[in-house]
Amino acid sequence: MSSLPVSTGKQLGLVIDLDTCVGCQACATSCKEWNAQGEGGPLTDTDPQGADVSGPWFNRIHGYEVKREGRSDSHIVNFPRSCLHCAEPACVTVCPTGASYKRAEDGIVLVNPDTCIGCKLCSWACPYGAREYDYMQGVMKKCTLCVDRIYNTNLEPEDQVPACVKACPTGARHFGDLGDEKSAVSQLVKERGGFDLFPEMGYKPTNKYLPLRARRESHAAGVQPLAKPDGSVMEKLFAWADQLLRSSTTTALVNPQDNSGKLEG
């Protein structure tokens, strides 16, 4: 059994907007390529050109067609899934060697590959399926929240965010300190009603998901229905055009001769 820090200074994590995610996979491959070459790498794929290609991914995007309460039609939700860096991570407490740990400084949950024995208890303990076993190296791997980017002074300050956040084309992924009520991500969670996955299980995930916004499929306030066209469409149009001719105004002239001269025959 491994234990947890009593408290963490920060609670770094992600806020993922399910209302904006189009399921493009940019976060998935950006994650894969950063971590394949970074501190967590390599993330080797087996049978790369064959029938059963597979490999570790720290971030996978699933598409679900769901029914929402009170609606007859379906909704397609794109759901990116990665480690939620829980405040009470069972994957850490279950680890027999102390390889899984939660950083005291920022709450990031990591695996120490030097002490991981590949027993996979942590992946059984994680209800979110966030851990990925690397069969080539025989160790468990997972999202590091790009711990090797977010403090990396070799990167431009604005690039010191997880690779998935930098990549996201629709801006559906946000990174910050969810332990700080005033942080932009905490504010976003508050405004949009961000929620935990499986809160009833008590792991207190740090990452939050933003729910679907209300869809506007009916008249917005102030939109007046148009008069339904009847048999006199052309007649009314002519009246409108006449009115237009009478009401036309002329705006100030700058230099009409110059240009209109070119146009005249």
Added chain:
Amino acid sequence: MTPVTAEPRLNLSPKTWDEVKATTCYMCACRCGIKVHLKDGKVVYIDGNRDHPVNKGIICGKGAAGIKQHYSPARLSKPLLRVGERGTGEFKEIEWDEALGLATGWLSEVRNRDPKKLAFFTGRDQSQGLTGWWASQFGTPNYAAHGGFCSVNMAAAGLYTYGGSFWEFGEPDWKHTKYFLLFGVAEDHASNPLKAGLGKLKERGAKIVSINPVKTGYSAIADEWIGIAPGTDGLFVGALIHCLLGAQKIDGEYLSRYTNAPWLVIENKGRADDGLILRNASGTALVWDASAGGTKVSGTFGTNPSLLGRFILSDGRKLVTSFTLIAERFASNDYAPETVSKTCGVASETIHRIAAELAHTAFTDTVELDIPWTDYLGRRHEKTLGRPVAMHAMRGISAHSNGFHTCRTIHVLQIMLGTIDVPGGTRYKPPFPKSIPPNVKPAGKMGHVKPNTPLPGPPLGFVTGPEDLLVDEQGKPLRIDKAYSWDAPLAAHGMMHMVINNAAEGDPYTIDVLLMYMANMSWNSAMNVPDTLKALTAKREDGEYVIPKIIYSDAYASEMVHYADLILPDTTYLERWDCISMLDRPISEADGPADAIRQPVVEPDREVRPFQTVLIELGHRLGLPGLTRPDGTARYPGGYANYIVNHERAPGLGPLAGFRGKDGTAAGRGAVNHNQLKAYVENGGYWFQELADNMKYYRHVNWDYLDWATFFGFLPRPEPIIHQIYSETLQKFRLAAQGHGAVLPPPEHRVRVATYFDPIPFWYPPFEGEMVSGSEFPLHAITQRPMAMYHSWGSQNTWLRQIIGRNWLYVHKARAAKLNIEDGDWVDVASHHNTIKVQVKLVEGQNEDTVWTWNAIGKRKGTWGLSTDSPESQKGFLVNHLISDLLPEREGGYRFSNSDPITGQAAWYDLKVRVTKSANQKEQSAPQFKSLKKIGST
């Protein structure tokens, strides 16, 4: 519990790269700026370039997987010469010198005898500025890229209507739009800017309406999804116009000032001037001045033209304003929401409501920017008025045989609302707007093609009447693909999808050499794959192939490699110089022009060469004048990099607009700068010039912009670009079909041309659906591009194929229940042409009468470096096999191509099918083609 685990010491600032180079992505057509991180000369990481105008730091699923494309086992490594029969995979490796010698021999023989016997067609070519010019120098009119089977309906409809286009030539004003209509767009051109823009709209609370038979991707996040029946968008949009006309919610001032709505059309049925615009002696259009009770020159200050009305000229001719004709068409009951509802599969109340929302947003919820600007008549506008309705449309509109008119209908809607290039509307990206149409005509007319002689102009351009067609005295096509013939008069991008089968049929003639680049024409880029393979392998009586020589350049072991005779292996996008030029498809932003380069970030580790450099070398070996100095030496020694810097299309105008002039400070027009590429590299691989605020909107009629654009070479003269909602060009073709003029269509074409060359947009049912039985083939079948893949390139990519390694046929649950089909069943899908067997998934988020799949994932066994048991070949499939390249016979026995009758755009999405549970539930798709022998670096 044990004490807190000691945390291992981590290196939080690892530097896993030793160098970063900025270049341009090529994982799709979007052309984002990327930063390639290198370690010990190897590519280790690629991310988006924050400074780049296209993507501003973001990257997509494909772009971030570029590393696996570069190190793909499917890469070719040396020139190959076919030694067995085509399709057997029997090749031998040869040296480059031998390869270039062979190609030169084949090509020079053709050029000496009859240059049109070379057909040069390129696929996902991003160097069309070079390849088109090369073809012209060679002297063959038979050149095009893949636009004819991709997006020409969008490009042509836009360029013939408002001087711009959706496609890549314009974009929504993401910053100010409040209402966004998205028609038929899946992952497509400009994929990252679209995603970024949708994200911005979401943040601002702008309403997004997606009109698409399928509710994935962008449609999934839209506020409103309209699951329209494929090919009926024109009817839906026509109904919106109907409602707006009925409520007089139209921007009359915009129409009067900036469009040809008030221009006078001659009504003289049966005569040669019927439907033409009334013009003065110098050709300027006339309008009706009600206050004077007579005609006046259009576009003059102080004239207040009538928008509606019929008038009689002093010589007795009857006149009508063009807007009257447009209004009469759409006011008709044919376009009433109640009439179109059933065909479109959209409730009439929904159409009424969306029309009201459009009207509200455009006319009540306006935007006013504090930017004074001056229009072409010198009228100063103290503010820039915006009508914040934006639209974007792509392949769902384009890939139908009614796509040109449908796209024009959308433009008419935009223009009636006064939304083109206004704040919140759909904006041009420089070099657009261009003259309507752009002032370049296709070369290749009778007498243009001569041995050892360049064409007098470019092979592709824009016709403005029958006299510009490339036809002989009998009206027969002069081009191998029949572009610019009576089959497809406005085929502005050529018709690559017709080349192979036409050449094999000898219709209109046979060819001697087919040169292709990056075009998988024996597989996912071909309609009717089985017959295309027959065409590629057909032999004459003397044992020679009907298409005797095929030269192909590609970086990968695609299906097409197997059917070529000489393979010129290309580099990857990370190994070469390139330019993303405004002479080709620009990457400009609405706020200003931009272009970019690719630089070799790594050296090739094998014997491959950039195709562009090879083409320049071949041009010199052939002695093409543009590529050879009078003394016989190469004009661009070293290849493409030299050409990019030193080539001038007109004095001071070259492939790259930035860092021109001897000291590199000129933009747009300027002398050659020998350090230009260095300047691009230092600037992050791109050049961008933001326009002054007063030149950012209303550019078609913006005095300052028009002047500036003329200096930059975008326009021949600083003249306003008046939107042509009534197309006189189309009417000229129609008149020819009615027997007027010097160039007349052959009799078998007359009804067709007279019908479809309507100067006013209209809706007609897609051809295939009209020609096959609706009860026999009740379902529409379409494809979409998955977001993580681009054409056939993606599924060799180890990472991307883990995301999607095979495809399914998606069927609506309700429809499946009626057909007794369950999730996971294997089904037979039959068209009038062929049958395939595929596996289904049942969903609800799609039009009930439509089935669909992801395109280009199915692979032929033995290709792309994949194992022969890969899911791509075992379970993946193409619907291409179901699509005929020709329509069923029409009256007189002629089989027209399965294309739009105006532009020749391939009608991929017209497909109609029948789906039944297969008697054979074996877990394998059908047809399975014979496995090809593996070619590649491993």
